[in-house]
Amino acid sequence: MAKRPELAEAIPFRFFKNRRKDVVAVTLQPFTPAGKETINVVDVRLFAMDRSGANVPTPKGVSMSVNRLPDLHEAVTKALKKAQELGLLDGGDDE
Template sequence: MGARKPELAEPIPFRFFKNRRKDVVAVTLQVFTPAGKDPINVVDVRLFAMNRAGANVPTSKGVSMSVNRLPDLAKAVSQALAKARELGLLDGGDDE
């Protein structure tokens, strides 16, 4: 086995608005500690929805995985972006 990976001291969020209702897609690097096991660094991609009080709250819609899978996720998203451009599904700008 290799050297132990460093643990994140605190979550590191990356966010963008999904729609005009101000729902948010959050991509967060964070530590997850399963019961009785060593902590692992994960990437969590989650939808946050606006509640009646006007606060964004996390939903069950999302996925968490080991950061070791982040290159696979990035590759899949890059391939989807390239295919969407090839098919003319995007209007051109990167800020859609």
């Protein structure tokens, strides 16, 4: 298999705010583990506003190899479908 390209920089896809005005960001980005080659990851991360008003990343989130992105997509799709079936969603995006 041919080597896959490495991302040169982070690519943000979706940002949304929760009730506390923290930001949840979904990003494709390169990651270089200590002593290893760079890999591409998908990162879903909570950003909180610091005292200067800038959004900074928190430890709350998950990063995984982009190779696992289809599995993440499947799991989130199933969760969305079940939440809709149970009437848990009202169409708002503020939670």
